[in-house]
Amino acid sequence: xxxxxxxxxxxxxxxxxxxxxAARLKHNRSRLSPQQSELGWSxxxxxxxxxxxxxxxxxxxxxxxxxxxxxxAVDRLSLEIPDRAITxxxxxxxxxxxxxxxxxxxxxxxxxxxxxxxxxxxxRQPVNTLRRSMGYVIxxxxxxxxxxxxxxxxxxxxLLGWSKDRARSRARELMExxxxxxxxxxxxxxQLSGGQQQRVGVARALAADPPVLLMDEPFSAVDPxxxxxxxxxxxxxxxxxxxxxxxxxxxxxxxxxxxxxxAVLRTGGRLAQYAPPADLLSNPADAFVEDFLGADxxxxxxxxxxxxxxxxxxxxxxxxDATAEQIARAAQGAPYLLVTGIDGKPLGWSExxxxxxxxxxxxxxxxxGRPFVAxxxxxxxxxxxxxxxxxxxxxxxxxxxxxxxxISQTAIAEAIRGAHEAAPGVGGTTGAGEPKALR
Amino acid sequence: MNVLHFITSFFTDGAHWSGYDGIPTRLLEHxxxxxxxxxxxxxxxxxxxxxxxxxxxxxxxxxxxATAARALPTFGLLVLIVIIAxxxxxxxxxxxxxxxVPPILVTTYEAVRSVDRSPVDxxxxxxxxxxxxxxxxxxPVALPLILGGLRSAAIQIVSTATIAAxxxxxxxxxxxxxxxxxxxxxxxxxxxxxxAAMALTTLGxxxxxxxxxxxxxxxxxx
Ligand SMILES: Nc1ncnc2c1ncn2[C@@H]1O[C@H](COP(=O)(O)OP(=O)(O)OP(=O)(O)O)[C@@H](O)[C@H]1O
Ligand SMILES: [Mg+2]
Numbered sequence: 001x002x003x004x005x006x007x008x009x010x011x012x013x014x015x016x017x018x019x020x021x022a023a024r025l026k027h028n029r030s031r032l033s034p035q036q037s038e039l040g041w042s043x044x045x046x047x048x049x050x051x052x053x054x055x056x057x058x059x060x061x062x063x064x065x066x067x068x069x070x071x072x073a074v075d076r077l078s079l080e081i082p083d084r085a086i087t088x089x090x091x092x093x094x095x096x097x098x099x100x101x102x103x104x105x106x107x108x109x110x111x112x113x114x115x116x117x118x119x120x121x122x123x124r125q126p127v128n129t130l131r132r133s134m135g136y137v138i139x140x141x142x143x144x145x146x147x148x149x150x151x152x153x154x155x156x157x158x159l160l161g162w163s164k165d166r167a168r169s170r171a172r173e174l175m176e177x178x179x180x181x182x183x184x185x186x187x188x189x190x191q192l193s194g195g196q197q198q199r200v201g202v203a204r205a206l207a208a209d210p211p212v213l214l215m216d217e218p219f220s221a222v223d224p225x226x227x228x229x230x231x232x233x234x235x236x237x238x239x240x241x242x243x244x245x246x247x248x249x250x251x252x253x254x255x256x257x258x259x260x261x262x263a264v265l266r267t268g269g270r271l272a273q274y275a276p277p278a279d280l281l282s283n284p285a286d287a288f289v290e291d292f293l294g295a296d297x298x299x300x301x302x303x304x305x306x307x308x309x310x311x312x313x314x315x316x317x318x319x320x321d322a323t324a325e326q327i328a329r330a331a332q333g334a335p336y337l338l339v340t341g342i343d344g345k346p347l348g349w350s351e352x353x354x355x356x357x358x359x360x361x362x363x364x365x366x367x368x369g370r371p372f373v374a375x376x377x378x379x380x381x382x383x384x385x386x387x388x389x390x391x392x393x394x395x396x397x398x399x400x401x402x403x404x405x406x407i408s409q410t411a412i413a414e415a416i417r418g419a420h421e422a423a424p425g426v427g428g429t430t431g432a433g434e435p436k437a438l439r
Numbered sequence: 440m441n442v443l444h445f446i447t448s449f450f451t452d453g454a455h456w457s458g459y460d461g462i463p464t465r466l467l468e469h470x471x472x473x474x475x476x477x478x479x480x481x482x483x484x485x486x487x488x489x490x491x492x493x494x495x496x497x498x499x500x501x502x503x504x505a506t507a508a509r510a511l512p513t514f515g516l517l518v519l520i521v522i523i524a525x526x527x528x529x530x531x532x533x534x535x536x537x538x539x540v541p542p543i544l545v546t547t548y549e550a551v552r553s554v555d556r557s558p559v560d561x562x563x564x565x566x567x568x569x570x571x572x573x574x575x576x577x578x579p580v581a582l583p584l585i586l587g588g589l590r591s592a593a594i595q596i597v598s599t600a601t602i603a604a605x606x607x608x609x610x611x612x613x614x615x616x617x618x619x620x621x622x623x624x625x626x627x628x629x630x631x632x633x634x635a636a637m638a639l640t641t642l643g644x645x646x647x648x649x650x651x652x653x654x655x656x657x658x659x660x661x
Contacts, residue, residue: 107564131566142561146579146654156565188656204565214564 057083057212057244058104063113065099065269073099074269076113084242085260086234090249092292096269097248101214104246105131117212132156134212135205135243139221141197143189149175149200150185156208167207174203177240179233195226202234206241213245220249231257252293256281256300264289278304302380305419307372310382310412312396312405320347324357336391339365344402346371349391371395374404379419383412442628449629460613462633468609469637472600476535477593483536484543484592485585492551492581493573501548505541513538517602531603538599539592546588550581582653590645597638601630611637 058081065074074096081087089097102108104115106127115122122130135156143152153171158164172185178199189197198218205213219227231254238245249255255262256277264272264280266288273285281301284290290297316334318327320341330337331352339347339360348365369388372381374396386394386409394412396405449455455462491497513534520530554577562576578585601612614630617623649658 105564107560128566128568131564136561136564138557138561138564140557142555142557142559144558144562144576144579145555146657148656159566159571188654190656201561204561 057081057118058246059116060100060104061114061116063100063103063110063115065096065103065108066111072268074103074110077265077269077271079263079271079274081244081246082261083244086238086245086247086258087261087263088247088249088255088259089263089265090252090255090259090292091265091272092267093250095265095267097250097265098216099269100265101216101246101248104212105134105136105214107131132159132208133210134214135202135208135210137198137201137205137213137215137218139217141189141194141201141218143197143200143204145189148186148188149180149192152189152200153203153207155204156210160208170207171203174206175200177206177237178203193226194222195230198222198230199233202230202237206237206243211244213243215245216248217250218247219254220251227254234258253300256303264292299380299383302383302416303378305379305416307377307379307382307396308375309419310374310379310396310407310415312374312407314405316393316406317403318355319344320360320362321358322355322360327352327355327357336366336393338368338393338395338403338406340403346395346397346403349389349393366390368395371397371401371403373397373399375399379412379416382407383409383416386412445625445628446632449625449632452625455629465609465611465613465630466633466637468603469597469600469611469634472531472535472603472608472610473593473596473637476532476539476596476600477589479532480536480539480543480592480596481589484540484588485547488544488547488585489551489573489578492548493569493577495552498548498552501544505545508537508541511537513599514602514605517605521606526606528608530606531600531608534602535596535599539596542592542595543588546591547581547585550584550588551577553584554580579654580657583649583657586645586649586652590642593641593645594638597641598634601634 060077060079060081062076062078063074064072064076066072077096077100079087079100089100091097099108103110104117104122106122117130144155147155150168150171153174154162154164154167157167157170162170172182175182175185180196180199180203184192184196189200192200198221201218205215219230222230234245235258237243247255247258249258259277261274262277262280263274266272272292273280273289275283275285278301280289281293281297281304284293284297294300313334315332316330316336317338317340318330320339322330322339327337335351336349337352337355339350339355339362341347346368347362348368350360350365354364367390369390370385372385372394375398382394382396386392386407389395392409393406394409395403396407398404458464488501491501511534516534516537517530520533524530551573558580559572559576562572567575600610601615603610604612604616611630611633614626614633618626618628618630
């Protein structure tokens with residue numbers, strides 16, 4: 001089985017990570033769409049060694065970078081970057097993230113050590129050939145301001161000798177893929193917003209369909225809302241294309257959200273921890289990592305547990321037109337009742353005594369805050385909803401927004417404890433635990 | 440008698456419009472000297488400026504050479520070369536080229552240096568060769584400034600090419616030199632007017648060149 005092979009490799013890569021191979025396997029798979037996982041299995045089965053789908057594509061082998069002025073930016077760093085996954089390099093400013101990334105495409109040459117790309121020493125091939133096989137995205141997009149959007153994206157195909165027409169039609173294809181309107185094709189970069197420019201940067205990097213994508217703080221210059229959009233887009237593109245992405249950021253939330261594996265570097269370019277994000281949050285290797293993760297890592301870790309396993313109660317839910325009998329029955333054992341409309345959508349909370357049978361006065365209901373989607377959201381969302389709700393109860397809804405149940409803070413807290421016990425290392429393998437960042 | 444009167448009588452005199460001392464001949468001669476000098480200066484200044492600008496090295500040396508070249512008196516240089524090499528095109532061309540190279544060289548160097556580093560970094564990162572980076576990422580963006588350098592060099596050349604007349608060559612300088620010698624102020628003013636008109640035309644040509652050669656993305660972004 002190829003997959004367990006990866007687990008072994010990843011295990012070796014994660015020097016200081018402590019968790020079970022099974023958890024890691026689950027994590028790596030969780031980022032891939034079902035279709036791709038299937039592809040991975042069948043290809044591995046059918047072609048054997050010819051096409052490595054879940055192998056390690058980039059291996060950084062005790063690499064040191066000493067700049068001419070004596071600065072040691074990276075110190076004996078070893079890292080195995082898995083194929084078809086997003087590996088995030090994160091750490092404080094000046095810790096050597098950019099240097100590490102740029103050593104992969106040899107924009108910076110290592111002083112010592114070797115970087116292996118798909119089993120081959122990266123120095124073996126001509127530098128420009130190497131770079132053309134790796135998309136490169138930087139902070140301010142770095143678009144060519146004298147070229148139109150479509151020609152910016154067509155740059156690498158043109159370098160590879162494609163005809164102008166073919167390169168342009170490929171570029172238009174990519175505009176669609178990264179969510180850019182076709183009407184922007186003939187514009188120049190100055191006519192685009194920062195977020196749009198960044199999308200063009202991503203499209204340009206993807207244009208020649210390189211197996212590897214190197215991204216250096218690509219989303220840090222845009223506002224939080226646009227950044228979230230770009231992150232979601234990247235995850236979607238990654239699900240569709242299955243690139244090997246090395247992503248640099250100094251934002252731990254971004255790292256946790258995007259990373260299949262996260263490498264935390266400390267100043268001086270030394271590896272502090274290399275682990276899947278859920279492990280990082282549950283088991284920081286030392287005080288430095290813990291400090292870097294921030295104060296609310298416990299809460300953030302809940303993003304990795306699905307709310308699907310929660311025991312939702314349906315009894316305390318009544319419709320606006322409920323009879324006195326129905327209200328009385330629902331009120332047994334629940335301090336508050338959730339009132340829903342005829343369509344089943346939640347309207348608000350009320351004490352049972354304040355409800356008038358037959359037709360509830362909706363104006364007097366307590367706000368229910370924000371509901372969570374039972375099948376999709378994480379325990380973090382569920383807890384958040386409960387905290388926000390004046391009644392202290394969270395409302396679960398289905399995809400259409402109809403109330404499917406309610407749950408108290410106390411019950412969520414119990415589920416959290418249960419999930420932690422079932423999965424001391426990672427998100428766990430049973431019940432609520434799915435080690436993939438949910439909403 | 441005012442200047443305007445000189446100008447009208449110079450240009451309405453039919454004798455000034457034909458023959459070896461006629462306006463068309465002198466204009467063409469002047470144009471020829473100017474183009475040759477500008478071409479030579481660009482041939483030296485552009486490549487050196489582009490390459491040093493691209494690698495970001497040698498800026499201090501360039502500035503030093505440019506300052507030194509600017510300090511050379513054009514007329515003194517002309518006399519010196521006549522003494523060394525005798526009459527001919529050389530004593531005209533060398534001072535003109537010496538005059539024109541510094542603005543071309545220095546602005547080209549500065550123009551390439553001032554190109555935003557991030558597209559250049561991206562260009563390198565996606566595997567462009569250094570030559571391609573220079574020609575396809577830096578030059579198009581630096582072009583407006585480079586054209587500016589060429590333009591000021593061209594204007595200086597056009598107005599200074601009058602020195603050709605001192606060494607017995609033609610050009611619009613003939614009218615000025617001869618006119619001064621003959622106390623024919625009509626001729627002097629006429630010649631000066633033609634030089635000024637040619638300088639203005641040069642400005643116009645460079646403006647048009649900028650419209651055609653510079654990408655709208657650069658023109659409007661800047
Ligand atoms: N060309 C260079 N010459 C000398 N020192 C350098 C050079 N480039 C980077 N450094 C130094 O190497 C160290 C690591 O730099 P690097 O750019 O890799 O950090 P980083 O993690 O990307 O930081 P940031 O988050 O601020 O981008 C820093 O101390 C930096 O000052
Ligand atoms: Mg950096």
